[in-house]
Amino acid sequence: AQRVTQPEKLLSVFKGAPVxxxxxxxxxxxxxxxxxxxxxxxxxxxxxxxxxxxxxKGFTADLNKxxxxxxxxxxxxxxxxxxxxxxxxxxxGFKTIxxxxxxxxxxx
Amino acid sequence: DAGVTQSPTHLIKxxxxxxxxxxxxxxxxxxxxxxxxxxxxxxxxxxxxxxxEERGRGNFPDRFSARQFPNYSxxxxxxxxxxxxxxxxxxxxxxxxxxxxxxxxxxxxxxVV
Numbered sequence: 749a750q751r752v753t754q755p756e757k758l759l760s761v762f763k764g765a766p767v768x769x770x771x772x773x774x775x776x777x778x779x780x781x782x783x784x785x786x787x788x789x790x791x792x793x794x795x796x797x798x799x800x801x802x803x804x805k806g807f808t809a810d811l812n813k814x815x816x817x818x819x820x821x822x823x824x825x826x827x828x829x830x831x832x833x834x835x836x837x838x839x840x841g842f843k844t845i846x847x848x849x850x851x852x853x854x855x856x
Numbered sequence: 857d858a859g860v861t862q863s864p865t866h867l868i869k870x871x872x873x874x875x876x877x878x879x880x881x882x883x884x885x886x887x888x889x890x891x892x893x894x895x896x897x898x899x900x901x902x903x904x905x906x907x908x909e910e911r912g913r914g915n916f917p918d919r920f921s922a923r924q925f926p927n928y929s930x931x932x933x934x935x936x937x938x939x940x941x942x943x944x945x946x947x948x949x950x951x952x953x954x955x956x957x958x959x960x961x962x963x964x965x966x967x968v969v
Binding site: 752791792793794834836841842843844845846847848849 | 859860887889891896897898899900901904906911912914946953954957958959960961962963
């Protein structure tokens with residue numbers, strides 16, 4: 749079955765510390781992976797997608813097909829990074845499967 | 857452009873009733889997808905419509921139905937409401953529903969009592 753797992757419901761780090769939000773997926777084909785973010789009182793929005801291989805707001809994510817992972821990383825967390833982060837999988841069609849989300853809290 | 861707009865923002869219904877949720881996509885977008893988000897979980901795919909045709913549906917009962925109009929706006933209908941239907945219902949629009957970025961609305965919070 750196609751599935752996205754985000755093992756941490758909550759991740760709390762200090763400002764300036766590195767951040768890694770974990771995401772593992774289950775899919776035997778060629779996946780398309782995304783990270784979505786939802787800031788307080790704002791709507792869900794796309795943060796980055798693996799095919800673009802770009803850094804957005806200092807965040808990067810590398811697709812590791814061997815480990816079926818797509819972890820989101822940032823070397824130095826900022827307070828404004830505090831938000832809900834969702835990893836999502838698209839298997840080449842119309843359906844996107846979301847993980848349960850990880851709430852990131854960056855402490856001053 | 858105001859982005860994807862959904863109405864109403866909040867709704868309270870009684871078990872057994874019917875509800876209609878509405879979504880207006882971004883101008884130029886031809887695809888609308890509907891998601892259900894239960895508290896503490898990620899969005900779960902319900903339907904996608906493209907050019908007024910249903911392209912696919914998720915694992916939801918037949919009580920859930922949707923349609924897309926010529927102006928690409930969409931309605932999600934849920935019949936015979938159950939307490940478990942209480943959730944945030946999200947609409948997302950994109951140009952083609954496949955390879956282009958999806959933009960989400962603010963959601964409709966449905967409470968079934």
